Amino acid sequence: MEPQPEAFQRLALFVEFYNQLNFSNLATLRDLYADNVEFIDPVHQISGLVALEQYFSHAYQNLQQCEFDMGAHGVGPHWGFVSWQMRFRHSAIGAGELIVVDGTTELTYNSEGKIVRHRDYYDLTQMVYQHLPVIGWLTGKVRSRMAEA
Template sequence: MIDFAEHNSQSTQNSLRLQQFVDFYNALSASNLADLSRLYHQDVVFVDPVHQIKGLQGLQSYFEHAYERLNSCHFTPVQQAGTAEQGFISWRMRLSHPAINKGELFDVEGCSELRWHQDGRIIYHRDYYDLTDMVYRHIPLLGWLTAKVKQKMAQD
């Protein structure tokens, strides 16, 4: 038999954790990267289409580099689901970086898979997004080429 009170409590806790995750990232900047230890466990594993990082120190170094020149970055949650141990959240990221898209704002859609340690901090974080959408389409020749390849694949 399903205990709906327990299910609703877990659902509320998961929603709260995922909202805190989004809020944390929307407040993150080069000046407050030390706060990563409030969100992430010391032994965190972070994976995205470009990196696989083990440990909080490596993650902090990654973000130091990533936020060094970032003009702006904002996440809007789209959908979410999860349990007491893990959560999934799809998002739309709007960002501006001087090395991408001539510094103009652009959007990237993606999803994060999160697993929590017993202490409530994130022990595993994996981001899924289309690297072509984020970077390659903004490089003149590569953008044109990847668009043509996608077009060709859609026809076959």
């Protein structure tokens, strides 16, 4: 079955939604996600919209900037996949310097078009660890050793 143009539009709107999301408009998560959403990333596994809103409230509290560029993507009637590049600044990571992270998201939609499963894949070292003084030095050493092997 060939994906409908609405499926592509839904994925582009997802990226646009995240480019507009900030601490003051977190209530708009209800427009995108179903009450029973499951959200998974390399650090968290969150069940339910209320828990997801709490997670984003904490995550976006000190976020200074966050932008996504949409990369390769694919869609089906009830699913979507998008690769992305996120550029962000957060006061608690890397002293507020610009951080660039590459990742992908898998989405599953219910019959009403709301997201019931959101799974992110990204390199936690690229996002956080390399920007912490001691851990960043250690991960750099490990990467160097592995490159020599």
